[in-house]
Amino acid sequence: MVHLSARRRLVVIGNGMAGMRTVEELLARAPVRHAITVFGDEPHPNYNRILLSSVLAGEKTMDEIVINPRSWYEEQGIALRTGDPVMAIDRAERMVRTGSGQVVPYDDLLIATGSRPLMPPLPGIAMEGVVAFRDIADVEAMLAASRSHRRAAVIGGGLLGLEAAWGLKRLGMEVAVVHLMPTLMERQLDAEAAGLLQRDLSGRGLHFFTNAQTEAFMGSDRVTGLRLADGREIAADLVVVAIGIRPNVALAKDCGLDVNRGIVVGDDMTTSDPRIHAVGECVEHAGQVFGLVAPLWEQAKVCAARLAGDDRAVFVPPPLSTRLKITGIDVFSAGQLGAQDEADAEVVFRDAATGVYRKLVIRDNRLVGAVMVGEVGDGGWYFDQMRRGTDIGPIRDRIIFGQAFAGAGPGGADPASLPDDAQICGCNGVDKGTIVAAIRAKGLTTLEEVRAHTKASASCGQCSGSVKALLAHVTGKAVAASEAICSCTDLGHDEVREAILTRRLKSQAGVRAALGWKSEDGCAKCRPAINYYLLCAWPGEYRDESRSRFVNERLHANIQKDGTYSVVPRMWGGVTTPAELRAIADVAEKHAVPTVKLTGGQRIDLLGVRKDQLPAIWADLNAAGIVSGHAYGKALRTVKTCVGEEWCRFGTQDSTGLGILLEKALWGSWTPHKVKLAVSGCPRNCAEATIKDIGVICVEAGYDIVIGGNGGIEVRVTDPLVRVESEAEVLEYCAAFLQLYREEARYLERTAPWVERVGPASIKARLVDDAAGRKALYARFLFSQTHSQTDPWGERASGAVDAFEFKPLAVVDAS
Amino acid sequence: MMDWIEIGNLSDIPSRGARTVETPRGQVAVFRTADDAVFALINRCPHRGGPLSEGIVSGRLVACPLHNWVIDLESGAAVAPDEGCAERLSMRVRDGRLWMNLDRAKAASHG
Ligand code: SRM
Ligand SMILES: Cc1cc2nc3c(=O)[nH]c(=O)nc-3n(C[C@H](O)[C@H](O)[C@H](O)COP(=O)(O)OP(=O)(O)OC[C@H]3O[C@@H](n4cnc5c(N)ncnc54)[C@H](O)[C@@H]3O)c2cc1C
Ligand code: SF4
Ligand code: FES
Numbered sequence: 001m002v003h004l005s006a007r008r009r010l011v012v013i014g015n016g017m018a019g020m021r022t023v024e025e026l027l028a029r030a031p032v033r034h035a036i037t038v039f040g041d042e043p044h045p046n047y048n049r050i051l052l053s054s055v056l057a058g059e060k061t062m063d064e065i066v067i068n069p070r071s072w073y074e075e076q077g078i079a080l081r082t083g084d085p086v087m088a089i090d091r092a093e094r095m096v097r098t099g100s101g102q103v104v105p106y107d108d109l110l111i112a113t114g115s116r117p118l119m120p121p122l123p124g125i126a127m128e129g130v131v132a133f134r135d136i137a138d139v140e141a142m143l144a145a146s147r148s149h150r151r152a153a154v155i156g157g158g159l160l161g162l163e164a165a166w167g168l169k170r171l172g173m174e175v176a177v178v179h180l181m182p183t184l185m186e187r188q189l190d191a192e193a194a195g196l197l198q199r200d201l202s203g204r205g206l207h208f209f210t211n212a213q214t215e216a217f218m219g220s221d222r223v224t225g226l227r228l229a230d231g232r233e234i235a236a237d238l239v240v241v242a243i244g245i246r247p248n249v250a251l252a253k254d255c256g257l258d259v260n261r262g263i264v265v266g267d268d269m270t271t272s273d274p275r276i277h278a279v280g281e282c283v284e285h286a287g288q289v290f291g292l293v294a295p296l297w298e299q300a301k302v303c304a305a306r307l308a309g310d311d312r313a314v315f316v317p318p319p320l321s322t323r324l325k326i327t328g329i330d331v332f333s334a335g336q337l338g339a340q341d342e343a344d345a346e347v348v349f350r351d352a353a354t355g356v357y358r359k360l361v362i363r364d365n366r367l368v369g370a371v372m373v374g375e376v377g378d379g380g381w382y383f384d385q386m387r388r389g390t391d392i393g394p395i396r397d398r399i400i401f402g403q404a405f406a407g408a409g410p411g412g413a414d415p416a417s418l419p420d421d422a423q424i425c426g427c428n429g430v431d432k433g434t435i436v437a438a439i440r441a442k443g444l445t446t447l448e449e450v451r452a453h454t455k456a457s458a459s460c461g462q463c464s465g466s467v468k469a470l471l472a473h474v475t476g477k478a479v480a481a482s483e484a485i486c487s488c489t490d491l492g493h494d495e496v497r498e499a500i501l502t503r504r505l506k507s508q509a510g511v512r513a514a515l516g517w518k519s520e521d522g523c524a525k526c527r528p529a530i531n532y533y534l535l536c537a538w539p540g541e542y543r544d545e546s547r548s549r550f551v552n553e554r555l556h557a558n559i560q561k562d563g564t565y566s567v568v569p570r571m572w573g574g575v576t577t578p579a580e581l582r583a584i585a586d587v588a589e590k591h592a593v594p595t596v597k598l599t600g601g602q603r604i605d606l607l608g609v610r611k612d613q614l615p616a617i618w619a620d621l622n623a624a625g626i627v628s629g630h631a632y633g634k635a636l637r638t639v640k641t642c643v644g645e646e647w648c649r650f651g652t653q654d655s656t657g658l659g660i661l662l663e664k665a666l667w668g669s670w671t672p673h674k675v676k677l678a679v680s681g682c683p684r685n686c687a688e689a690t691i692k693d694i695g696v697i698c699v700e701a702g703y704d705i706v707i708g709g710n711g712g713i714e715v716r717v718t719d720p721l722v723r724v725e726s727e728a729e730v731l732e733y734c735a736a737f738l739q740l741y742r743e744e745a746r747y748l749e750r751t752a753p754w755v756e757r758v759g760p761a762s763i764k765a766r767l768v769d770d771a772a773g774r775k776a777l778y779a780r781f782l783f784s785q786t787h788s789q790t791d792p793w794g795e796r797a798s799g800a801v802d803a804f805e806f807k808p809l810a811v812v813d814a815s
Numbered sequence: 816m817m818d819w820i821e822i823g824n825l826s827d828i829p830s831r832g833a834r835t836v837e838t839p840r841g842q843v844a845v846f847r848t849a850d851d852a853v854f855a856l857i858n859r860c861p862h863r864g865g866p867l868s869e870g871i872v873s874g875r876l877v878a879c880p881l882h883n884w885v886i887d888l889e890s891g892a893a894v895a896p897d898e899g900c901a902e903r904l905s906m907r908v909r910d911g912r913l914w915m916n917l918d919r920a921k922a923a924s925h926g
Contacts, residue, residue: 452896521831521849524871524878524885547831551869551880559880563866809834809845810822812917 007035010307011096011106013086013251015040017049018280018296019112020068021429025304027076033308036078037104039096041085044136045070048455050293052139053160053325056167062136089255091273108275108307111252111263115245115281115291120155124217130239133164142240146171149237153177153226155214156242157184159324162197164240165206166326176207176234178214178226180243188322188333189371192350196357196373200329204715209234247282247289262289267314269303279303285315292320297429321383321426323376328714332379335386336361336369344368347400360400365393378402380466384422424470425463430456435467439474446487447471486525488517493529493746500537508534508545522548529747532634535670536742539784546802552632555805556792557614560607565614567593567606568631569621570667573641573659573679574602583624591617601638601676603629612806618793627791630667634748637676639663640688644681644698653698655681658727662696665731666738668789669781672745672754675738690718693741693751694734699723703730707737707763708755716752719760722768736767736774739781819907819914825851826911833868833877838917843904844868845913846888848875853906854888855915861886861899 010026012019015038023036040046047065054060073080081098088097095105117132119125129149131141142164145152150173154165157179165175177184183194198208213229217239225235247262258264258272262284269277279299281290290296295317305313321334339346339361349358354374360382361369366389370382381403385392398405420433438444438454447468451457457464484490491499496515505511508530512522522530527548534542546554557565569584584604588596594608609617621627630637639662642648644655659679666677678687679696689695691711695718697704702725706718721737724730740763745754755763767774795801828834828847835858836843844858844867852875858868865881875888885894891903905916 519874521873523873523876524883527871527873547829548871550871555869559866559869561863561881563864563869804827804829804834808842809827809836811837812820812822812839812915814839 008033008107009105010034010036010108010110011104012036012038012110012112013089013096014112014114014280014282015042015044015046015080015082016112016114016280017046017067017293018114018300019110020046021297021300022110022112022279022303022307023078024068025300026307029304029310030308034108036076038073038078038080039084039086039098040080040082042135042137043083045073045080045082047136049135050325052133052136053163053167056139056142056164057170057327058167059327062139086251089251089276091255091276094275106275108277110303110307111271111276111278111282112280113248113251113282116248117241118244118246119241120214120243122214122216124219124223125241127217127219127223128221129219129223129237130217130241133160133240133242134245138240142168142238143171145238146173150174151176151236152238152240153234153236154240154242155179155226156244157181157208157210158187158242158244159185159322161240161242162201163325164242166201166204168238168240169204169206173238174207175205176209176236177201178209178212178228178234180211180213182211184208184210185324185331185333188337189331189373190337190359193331193333193357193359193371193373196355197324197329197331200355200373201326245281245291247284249282252278252282260284260287265315267302267316268306268311269299269315270306277303277306285317288317290317292322292426293429294318294320294423294426297423318423319383319387321379323379323426330372330374330376332370332372332376334370334379334383335367337371338369349400358400362392362396365391365396367392367399377465380424380463384418387422424466425454425456430454432470435470436474439471444471445475446484485529486523488512488519488523488526489515491515496530497533497537500533506534506538506542508548528553532670532672532747536784540787553634554802555611555614556628556630556632556796557609558632562608564608564610566631567609567614567617567621568599568603568629569626570629570663571603572663573639573656575641575656575660580624580626583621583626587617587620590620593617599631599638601631602640603638605631615797615799615803615806619797622791622794622797628793633670634673635670635675636663636666636668637674639666640676640678640692642679642681642686644679648681650684651681651698652700653681653703655679655687655696655698658696658698658703658730659687661727662731662734665735665785669738669742669785670788671738671742672747673750675741675751677734691715692718694737696730696734701725703727705730705733705737708751708760710750710752712750714752716756719755721760721764732774732778733767735781736777737763739777739784740766742781742784743777818917820917822913822915824911825853825908825913827913828853831872833870833872835866835868836915838915840917842866842868843915845906845915846872846877848872848888851908853908853913855904855906856886856888856891857902857904859901860884861893861901862897867901 046067048067051060051065085099086096087099095103097103117134131138152168152173153176154161155178157177165177169175183191184198214226215229216227217223218225223239225233227233249259249263252263253259263271263278263282265271265278265283265285269279271278280296298318299315302313302315324331343363345362347360356374359371367385372379392399418432422432424430424432435454435456444450450467457467485493499515505514511530531545531548535544551559557567588606591613593606597605599605639659641656641659645651645653675693677694678689678692680687680689681698689697691709695706702723704723705721707721709718710716741751822836830847831849833844833846842858843855846854858866860867860879862884865879867877867879869880870877876885878885884897886901891901893899907914
């Protein structure tokens with residue numbers, strides 16, 4: 001036991017990622033060796049800077065990216081001083097002086113001041129509305145600007161700039177990206193990959209100005225735009241500058257340490273003063289500076305070992321790989337971008353139609369570079385071949401097709417054969433050893449659990465596959481062909497569905513018993529899925545189990561953030577009447593509904609209704625002939641229509657009437673996920689049929705049916721299914737498609753990912769080429785509908801169903 | 816001070832479901848599990864106040880309807896990795912009748 005006063009005093013300057021990782025590593029090795037004081041310029045506990053991009057994109061909250069809360073520092077006995085920057089280091093006296101005037105002596109000093117965003121010395125740079133993208137304050141400034149302003153410009157088309165641009169776009173801003181070079185991310189991507197990336201991002205609504213040099217910021221108090229050297233002007237109320245970073249070396253320079261671009265350190269992470277160590281983006285090692293976390297984790301390990309008294313630890317910079325953290329865009333890059341001389345060979349695969357591009361650079365039968373766009377699942381595997389210098393000679397002819405096709409060649413990516421320090425998650429710097437230890441120590445069994453405990457795969461998610469493989473390896477369970485439904489079972493959705501049919505399982509308990517469920521009761525994940533599968537398999541026989549329904553489907557209303565509900569009546573094909581509108585208005589007034597809103601689905605939403613008010617509201621709507629719109633259900637939602645032939649000068653068919661016909665035929669059916677239709681009267685497509693689950697576009701010669709579109713999180717344009725001549729055929733095809741989706745898609749899988757997964761060709765084969773099959777699907781759909789077209793609101797308004805749901809069990813007075 | 820109050824019958828609550836009770840301490844959710852055990856929690860999720868009574872009950876857990884936190888009915892605590900606790904009230908079942916312990920002293924101080 002080390003006596004308190006005998007502890008060495010360690011002062012850490014910089015409460016950021018590298019500094020605190022070093023402290024964590026040190027505590028793990030030598031928990032009582034040092035009395036630690038940490039100074040941070042920022043007012044926050046340390047947080048995961050990488051995930052600022054996710055905060056901006058709305059995928060994470062600030063709270064979720066904190067790495068160590070203040071309580072952690074307390075528990076570890078670390079004195080944390082946030083918002084108090086160190087101003088000077090006195091090496092002779094061995095102490096630091098802070099902004100608040102504190103003077104603190106040290107035995108060991110760790111400088112981990114990171115880097116500063118590079119800001120061009122242009123006129124107007126200091127104006128309000130010009131920000132960098134480095135810390136929480138920057139993100140807060142961007143979030144605030146997005147609420148009151150509309151146009152943003154991002155200077156810099158590198159990793160950071162593109163992530164900032166995407167986040168601002170997600171916040172609803174118009175975003176222009178201004179990039180000095182001809183192609184995006186030129187340090188990580190070759191021209192072709194960059195072109196694909198730019199095409200993809202343009203498709204998502206970002207505007208690009210390449211070869212563009214910013215000359216000045218316009219505006220007087222607040223920025224109003226940018227002027228480029230070629231004279232073009234870009235209007236913007238917010239400008240984010242992301243053109244690069246510079247190591248933050250001021251303190252080190254002022255106290256006379258060796259400094260070039262960064263603070264010079266040796267392999268032992270020690271500066272030119274043996275008492276002073278440095279880690280992170282502020283250092284320069286063997287002429288190299290750093291901008292990604294992977295090498296910083298290595299530095300932290302070495303520095304901690306040294307501080308703990310181990311003088312063998314040396315820093316060897318690991319090879320680096322890059323991924324872009326934009327949901328739905330897959331880009332991977334590592335090593336060389338292309339051949340540098342005759343000894344290098346490039347192998348390229350491209351499929352312009354699907355936007356997949358892959359280039360490998362090979363030298364002496366070793367992989368030395370990989371650039372991938374569109375499909376990056378094999379990125380980790382390639383990277384591993386590079387890191388280990390595997391001889392790829394035997395698989396050279398196949399390696400471009402990825403691990404699966406290259407076969408388990410020498411030293412394939414079997415996780416068992418990876419060394420413990422092999423990095424699995426690049427974003428969060430989690431290595432194999434950490435994941436394996438967590439799985440063992442905490443008995444983890446699912447990807448989600450591993451993610452929660454180790455942060456592996458928590459950011460960009462691209463290493464999920466490797467984490468799963470490790471999980472399987474450690475727990476000894478075979479990797480299920482499809483992902484297990486939930487932790488109650490190892491079986492995937494398809495296997496369970498098949499068993500329900502072939503083994504004629506007809507109750508939830510029966511499914512759980514027959515298929516060896518690990519929990520008696522199931523859970524909130526598998527119960528709704530199994531309930532749906534049974535309902536679909538045995539129409540009329542299986543009784544819907546309300547206790548396995550998510551609240552919205554149990555109460556037939558959408559729960560809101562304050563626990564009230566919304567009521568969305570059906571408005572067939574988006575057509576209404578004065579009488580219906582009057583009835584809705586009366587209901588809103590009579591029941592004092594706080595908000596009446598038009599939805600994006602051509603109908604009216606009554607928001608803020610208390611649970612106990614629901615039956616009375618439904619009764620009043622029913623009295624006017626209005627029924628549930630299923631806005632809450634994995635069911636048919638809306639059939640959007642345009643005015644069509646009856647009024648529109650371009651209309652070719654009665655799109656409104658056809659929409660109503662379809663909605664009346666299809667409503668009430670339960671589906672794996674929600675289903676939306678649209679019918680447009682001509683190819684101008686005012687009803688936006690090409691981003692619906694099923695779209696119908698009327699043309700002179702008939703009707704084009706299109707399928708598998710989605711306008712939500714990941715926009716997908718429909719695939720054409722067939723052109724038919726009559727409304728009756730439209731109905732038959734649409735219903736048959738819906739039934740195929742009902743029977744074969746997985747629960748919570750929308751038509752877009754389903755069509756993507758099975759391929760539009762396979763659906764055409766079933767519906768277009770196989771007329772008998774289509775008619776059989778249609779017949780099964782019609783049969784199922786005979787059991788599902790009862791208005792759930794009517795049933796409950798009459799008090800015949802679930803009356804207890806809408807009143808309290810008891811009221812206990814205060815007396 | 817302890818107060819046991821009769822609030823209804825076990826059969827009034829659906830199996831794997833919940834009903835609410837209005838009390839001076841706020842709305843309470845009373846849960847019945849598949850094996851007929853009964854638990855009561857103040858009806859506010861420790862995350863953002865979601866009504867736990869509307870969640871899916873499985874085993875001794877309820878999943879909050881708003882953002883899917885899972886709460887242990889026996890303790891009121893959120894299941895890791897989430898952190899937080901919904902306040903628990905004691906329940907008794909006697910001959911199919913439900914009794915809830917409402918601590919009046921606490922009720923007064925909580926208004
Ligand atoms: C009310 C409405 C917004 C509005 O005020 O206009 C709405 C409200 C909600 N939408 Fe939506 N969506 C509404 C039209 C849309 C549309 C536009 C459309 O239907 O034409 C889309 C994009 C089209 C599409 O689905 O392809 C849309 C894409 C989503 C998504 C993303 C789905 C996806 O597959 O990517 C979600 C999330 C989900 O379902 O998991 C969602 C989820 C939600 C939820 C259910 C969020 C939630 O879980 O609580 C909101 C419920 C609010 C409520 O209780 O009323 N909402 N939502 C619209 C209701 C239309 C209706 O009449 O029923
Ligand atoms: C938006 C964004 C996205 C990123 N995405 C990725 C990614 O996907 N993958 C990846 O590998 N890397 C990514 N990075 C880079 C990564 O975050 C950095 O490499 C890493 O944070 C550097 O760690 P550090 O400790 O050296 O510096 P920092 O984390 O910046 O910590 C330095 C700290 O020192 C403080 N400080 C400075 N001077 C003083 C002083 N005088 N006194 C007290 N405190 C001081 C600073 O305020 C700061 O908090 C991203 C960075 C950003 C900004
Ligand atoms: S209504 Fe839809 S878009 Fe609007 S906040 Fe809710 S889920 Fe998001
Ligand atoms: S309020 Fe319960 S999970 Fe968010």
